[in-house]
Amino acid sequence: MADVAEATERTPVSTIEKPQDIPAEWQPNVLAFACHYCAFAAADLAGVMRLSYPPNVKIIRLPCTGKLDHIHVLRAFERGIDGVFVAG
Amino acid sequence: MIVGQQKPFDEIWSMVRDFKKVLVYGCNTCVAICHAGGGKEAEILASMLRMKAAQEGVDMQVDSAAIERHCEPEFFEPLDEKVRTYDLVLSPACGVGVNFLADRLAGAIPVYPGINTSFYGGVPEAGFFVELCGGCGNCILHLTGGICPIVRCSKSLMNGPCGGTNNGKCEVSDQTDCAWYLIVERMKKLGTLEKLLEVQPPRDWSTGTHGGPRRVSLEHIRAYEEKEEKNAATEGK
Known part of the structure; x- marks a missing residue:
């Protein structure tokens, strides 16, 4: 059945950020899409080995990065993610 | 199949920027195959328009939807009411779809094209389309x-x-x-x-595209449909 995909978030003009200087301590928010069978397993192994990575990287596990669609990346940007990392 | 290409984004933005509530309404038949205007492309275009609106400081709601065909009335019915709540429909369907929907909405809201409809063609390999028929x-x-x-x-x-x-x-x-x-x-x-x-x-071009819209009418099917309608009306009484 056809349905309208309504924008889950709407950005009112008042909340749009004005361009500003980047503070020295600023870190980009990075979203990582990782394949369950390789990249996510590698991240898991890194955890087991007690290796650390910056906290501004968030991981989303996918059954396969072949599942990743353009819209997932675009939605991430729409919601304020600064960079998307796809590993698989 | 009908092959088309999405219009340049800046051209689309200049068409839609003055509207407050926009529906990007894709068609999942030919234009989905040529990656120009299917449900997926409609979603992507809607997302890009939302981000552009945010960048430009324009308060705009952009949603997306898609139906299987933009050239037959039945497929439009489930979304008819919803579509009428928008200020603008941006249709990345082929020119047939844009005309068909604009006629259906009969001036209630505008329907703008999101793609340039190019030709009737084949797909000899993925991502490559070639014109093979002129519809003469x-x-x-x-x-x-x-x-x-x-x-x-x-x-x-x-x-x-x-x-x-x-x-x-x-x-x-x-x-x-x-x-x-x-x-x-x-x-x-x-x-x-x-x-x-x-x-x-010398060729007879009178069957070509220069004599107004061409029509094909299958009388036996139209007669059958009329009969069915009459029967339904009689039973209804």
């Missing part, structure tokens, strides 16, 4: 080995190649095969080369 209304493919000289020959010649044929390529571009070279080679393989000796008279 008077098919002669049986005379030319299944290769259309109307649309594949740059001059639409009917009786062999012009002087510009060059080692199997057209003088217009070395990327374009000479249709008549292809026809001769095909007819040789088919063993029907002698058919080309028959001179084709």
Whole structure:
């Protein structure tokens, strides 16, 4: 059945950020899409080995990065993610 | 299938920027195959418009939807009411779909095109589309080995190649095969080369695109539908 995909978030003009200087301590928010069978397993192994990575990287596990669609990346940007990392 | 290409984003933005509530309404048939205006492309375009609106400081709601076909009424019905709540429908369907929906909405809200409809074509390989039919209304493919000289020959010649044929390529571009070279080679393989000796008279173009919209009416089907409607009305009484 056809349905309208309504924008889950709407950005009112008042909340749009004005361009500003980047503070020295600023870190980009990075979203990582990782394949369950390789990249996510590698991240898991890194955890087991007690290796650390910056906290501004968030991981989303996918059954396969072949599942990743353009819209997932675009939605991430729409919601304020600064960079998307796809590993698989 | 009908092949189209999405319009440049800046052109789309200039069309939609003055509207507050926009629906990007994709079609999941031909334009989905050519990655121009299916549900996926509608979603992507809607997302890009939302981000552009945010960047430009424009308060705008952009949603997306898609139905299987934009050229038949049944497919529109489930979303009819919802569609009418928007200020603008941006349709990345082919020109047929844009016309069809605009007629259906009858001036209630505008329908703008999101793609440039290019041609009737085939998909010889993924991501590559080529024009193979001009829709001239008077098919002669049986005379030319299944290769259309109307649309594949740059001059639409009917009786062999012009002087510009060059080692199997057209003088217009070395990327374009000479249709008549292809026809001769095909007819040789088919063993029907002698058919080309028959001179084709000047073509009757009255079936072409220059006499207003063309129509095809299947009377037996229309009569059957009318009968069904009458029966339903009688039973309803």
